[in-house]
Amino acid sequence: MDIMIFLIPAAVLMGAIGLAAFFWSLRSGQYEDLEGAAHRILIDED
Amino acid sequence: MGEPALNQTSGCPSGLSPATETENRADPAAFVRTDKQGRESIELLVQGAKCAACIRKIEGGLLAMPGVADARLNLSTGRLSVAWAPGALQARQVTEALGKLGYNASAFDPEAAKQQTDEEGRRLLRYLAVSGFAAMNIMTFSLPVWTGHGEMGEGTRTLLHWVSAIIAVPAGLYAAQPFFKSAWSALRVRRANMDVPISLAVLLTIGISISETLQQGEHAYFDGIVMLLFFLLIGRYLDHRLRERARTAARDLLALQSVSASRVEANGHVTSIPAREINVGDRLQLAAGDRAPVDGLIEEGVSELDCSMLTGETLPQPARPGGAIHAGAINLTQRVIMRASARVQDSTVAELARLIETGEQSRAKFVRLADKAAQLYVPVVHSLAALTFLAWMFGPALLRFVGLEVVDVGFRAALLNAVAVLIITCPCALGLAVPAVQVVATGRLFKRGVLVKSGDALERLAQVDVVVFDKTGTLTLGKPKLVSLVDVETLQAAAALARTSRHPLSRALVEAAGPGVAEKGVREIPGEGLEAEIDGVILRLGRRSFAAPNASDVTDGSAELWFALEGEAPTRFAFTDALRQDATETIAALRKRGIAVELISGDRPVAVESAARAAGIDAWVGAAAPGDKVARLNALRAQGKKPLMVGDGLNDAAALAAAHASASPGTALEASQAASDIVIQGAGLLPLVEAIDVAKAARKRAVENLQFSALYNLIAAPAAAAGFLTPLIAALAMSGSSLVVTLNALRLQLEGRSWTS
Numbered sequence: 001m002d003i004m005i006f007l008i009p010a011a012v013l014m015g016a017i018g019l020a021a022f023f024w025s026l027r028s029g030q031y032e033d034l035e036g037a038a039h040r041i042l043i044d045e046d
Numbered sequence: 047m048g049e050p051a052l053n054q055t056s057g058c059p060s061g062l063s064p065a066t067e068t069e070n071r072a073d074p075a076a077f078v079r080t081d082k083q084g085r086e087s088i089e090l091l092v093q094g095a096k097c098a099a100c101i102r103k104i105e106g107g108l109l110a111m112p113g114v115a116d117a118r119l120n121l122s123t124g125r126l127s128v129a130w131a132p133g134a135l136q137a138r139q140v141t142e143a144l145g146k147l148g149y150n151a152s153a154f155d156p157e158a159a160k161q162q163t164d165e166e167g168r169r170l171l172r173y174l175a176v177s178g179f180a181a182m183n184i185m186t187f188s189l190p191v192w193t194g195h196g197e198m199g200e201g202t203r204t205l206l207h208w209v210s211a212i213i214a215v216p217a218g219l220y221a222a223q224p225f226f227k228s229a230w231s232a233l234r235v236r237r238a239n240m241d242v243p244i245s246l247a248v249l250l251t252i253g254i255s256i257s258e259t260l261q262q263g264e265h266a267y268f269d270g271i272v273m274l275l276f277f278l279l280i281g282r283y284l285d286h287r288l289r290e291r292a293r294t295a296a297r298d299l300l301a302l303q304s305v306s307a308s309r310v311e312a313n314g315h316v317t318s319i320p321a322r323e324i325n326v327g328d329r330l331q332l333a334a335g336d337r338a339p340v341d342g343l344i345e346e347g348v349s350e351l352d353c354s355m356l357t358g359e360t361l362p363q364p365a366r367p368g369g370a371i372h373a374g375a376i377n378l379t380q381r382v383i384m385r386a387s388a389r390v391q392d393s394t395v396a397e398l399a400r401l402i403e404t405g406e407q408s409r410a411k412f413v414r415l416a417d418k419a420a421q422l423y424v425p426v427v428h429s430l431a432a433l434t435f436l437a438w439m440f441g442p443a444l445l446r447f448v449g450l451e452v453v454d455v456g457f458r459a460a461l462l463n464a465v466a467v468l469i470i471t472c473p474c475a476l477g478l479a480v481p482a483v484q485v486v487a488t489g490r491l492f493k494r495g496v497l498v499k500s501g502d503a504l505e506r507l508a509q510v511d512v513v514v515f516d517k518t519g520t521l522t523l524g525k526p527k528l529v530s531l532v533d534v535e536t537l538q539a540a541a542a543l544a545r546t547s548r549h550p551l552s553r554a555l556v557e558a559a560g561p562g563v564a565e566k567g568v569r570e571i572p573g574e575g576l577e578a579e580i581d582g583v584i585l586r587l588g589r590r591s592f593a594a595p596n597a598s599d600v601t602d603g604s605a606e607l608w609f610a611l612e613g614e615a616p617t618r619f620a621f622t623d624a625l626r627q628d629a630t631e632t633i634a635a636l637r638k639r640g641i642a643v644e645l646i647s648g649d650r651p652v653a654v655e656s657a658a659r660a661a662g663i664d665a666w667v668g669a670a671a672p673g674d675k676v677a678r679l680n681a682l683r684a685q686g687k688k689p690l691m692v693g694d695g696l697n698d699a700a701a702l703a704a705a706h707a708s709a710s711p712g713t714a715l716e717a718s719q720a721a722s723d724i725v726i727q728g729a730g731l732l733p734l735v736e737a738i739d740v741a742k743a744a745r746k747r748a749v750e751n752l753q754f755s756a757l758y759n760l761i762a763a764p765a766a767a768a769g770f771l772t773p774l775i776a777a778l779a780m781s782g783s784s785l786v787v788t789l790n791a792l793r794l795q796l797e798g799r800s801w802t803s
Contacts, residue, residue, distance in 0.1 A: 036121030
């Protein structure tokens with residue numbers, strides 16, 4: 001069961017990364033205009 | 047096609063439909079500010095943008111203008127921020143450019159825009175994220191404990207419990223903050239709310255789980271704590287979103303109304319300022335069509351005022367130097383200069399403000415459904431937990447006393463079972479039961495153009511059994527419509543004169559006549575009428591004493607215009623304030639639902655009676671002062687009825703606040719919208735019927751959800767008290783019950799769509 005020593009920190013770290021990524025997306029305003037983002041993908045940049 | 051619908055929303059598809067008239071809009075110059083990079087910028091509210099083509103058209107069109115540095119449209123909120131090099135262009139050019147593209151835009155007060163950032167929502171989202179991620183992570187360690195029953199060694203189990211504790215204790219204490227704060231502020235005033243048992247359960251569970259882990263015990267509820275908080279925070283966040291959306295939408299509606307004023311400076315220059323910067327003594331210029339932003343006295347100019355928002359009276363009132371003008375009155379014909387006698391916030395008549403306040407106090411007594419449930423729930427659950435502890439602690443001794451062979455379980459087991467009761471009954475489903483239903487219901491109404499200000503507004507709306515309508519601007523369009531039958535030639539001749547005027551009766555005449563040319567050289571005599579000379583013949587259109595002094599008086603109470611060619615018999619045009627297109631249908635629909643309908647108006651009884659007859663209302667009152675309306679509503683409430691007041695004017699604001707529930711159209715004045723529970727956008731009244739239907743359906747769903755929660759507790763609580771609860775059962779019960787109430791709320795989205803038939 002020595003593998004637990006690696007597995008537990010790995011699981012906690014992955015959770016922490018997910019949480020940090022969520023906070024980053026929240027802070028960088030990615031939830032400000034959900035509808036607009038869906039439509040902007042259709043605009044050609046020319 | 048027919049005549050264009052009023053309040054028609056412009057814009058999509060890609061701005062093909064025409065923008066509504068923008069002439070009465072405030073000058074956006076007052077709302078320009080300088081941003082961090084030294085550029086001038088403005089926040090605009092754009093109506094009608096709906097798709098990718100709209101984004102492209104608006105942003106592309108503005109960026110193509112010389113000097114514009116940045117243009118970004120937020121499609122969800124309709125906010126457009128534009129920035130340009132200082133002095134490169136005027137703010138008005140931006141709104142004009144948008145108008146040409148086919149979109150209506152109005153300036154947004156930067157102060158209001160700053161308040162927009164929803165701090166509380168973000169904080170709730172952070173709590174939600176922390177509890178969600180912690181719950182997922184702890185599941186990784188809980189699952190082996192649950193499934194490895196018997197095979198797992200005590201050391202491994204304790205290790206996994208410790209890892210869970212390291213995550214759950216900080217995450218739980220962090221994410222439970224909203225509940226701790228609310229519970230603390232309730233306890234300080236010696237009250238108990240739903241957050242008191244939640245906080246208690248969280249703290250006790252953390253404590254007992256740590257102590258179990260220390261003693262290498264079998265059951266630790268670390269997963270339960272964070273999962274519980276996660277579900278409760280979902281309910282909290284949904285409730286917040288609902289309020290926030292209604293608040294923003296209500297503010298957007300108000301941004302469309304005049305918020306700037308033209309101040310005449312000492313040197314004679316006119317500058318555009320935000321209305322809230324008006325000081326007492328300022329000289330303000332009101333062009334024809336402008337709404338008076340504050341109370342004041344007229345100093346220069348002769349014109350007519352439309353006071354229908356203030357009194358319900360549809361006929362224009364004369365305005366002369368020295369006369370008073372109240373905030374909300376619309377200047378009709380000529381430019382006037384007024385001197386402000388009050389600031390914006392002091393301009394609502396003092397008596398009205400007092401009436402609104404007393405009305406709202408009586409409404410504050412309303413107890414929300416969830417709070418009613420909480421009042422029952424808190425004492426029952428806490429006494430059950432206490433009983434559980436006492437029974438396990440002293441039960442065995444009592445049983446031995448009567449001669450049975452029972453062994454003591456000890457303090458630890460007794461406490462563990464008592465805490466299990468608190469955990470399993472923690473109002474997970476109860477916290478979600480009502481908000482989930484209300485969010486679905488208001489979301490559905492929002493799509494139909496009905497703004498619901500709060501969850502308890504929806505609850506009150508569901509109980510309504512009498513609807514009291516105001517007339518002018520609510521049941522009717524609030525603008526006159528030609529009703530006399532006149533031959534086309536005379537109508538066209540009169541319309542040619544009328545096209546030069548902004549008087550509402552002239553406008554109504556032009557609307558009836560259709561497009562055509564305006565006569566040249568028309569003089570407008572304020573308060574009298576219009577005069578023109580064509581080929582030596584004098585034409586006059588206006589009041590009887592002016593245009594046709596010899597004609598006999600017709601007293602049918604309707605508004606009138608007389609038209610006369612010199613030497614010929616005069617023609618009379620009669621006007622009436624037309625009902626909204628679906629007014630009759632709305633009233634019939636309300637009747638069908640067993641809801642009584644009344645009409646109460648400040649307008650002349652003749653006009654009120656004819657409107658009541660046309661709409662199919664038997665009970666009507668005319669010439670009612672604001673106090674009379676309040677008295678009528680109080681009388682209805684005294685009879686045990688739950689009246690819904692529908693009104694738009696300042697004279698309705700007090701009645702709106704006094705009613706059990708209240709609604710106003712989107713065209714209503716700020717004070718009325720503020721006093722209303724729901725605001726209906728668009729030209730029709732039928733959404734009101736749908737709002738009542740949805741509110742009733744929502745109430746049914748909410749009650750079902752509460753009943754389900756009660757049933758769940760009836761089964762789960764005794765099981766926990768009996769000592770059958772394990773962490774696995776707690777996790778399943780909590781998520782299962784939350785899922786059931788959410789799914790039941792979503793049913794509301796699907797049912798009862800055929801309300802129009």
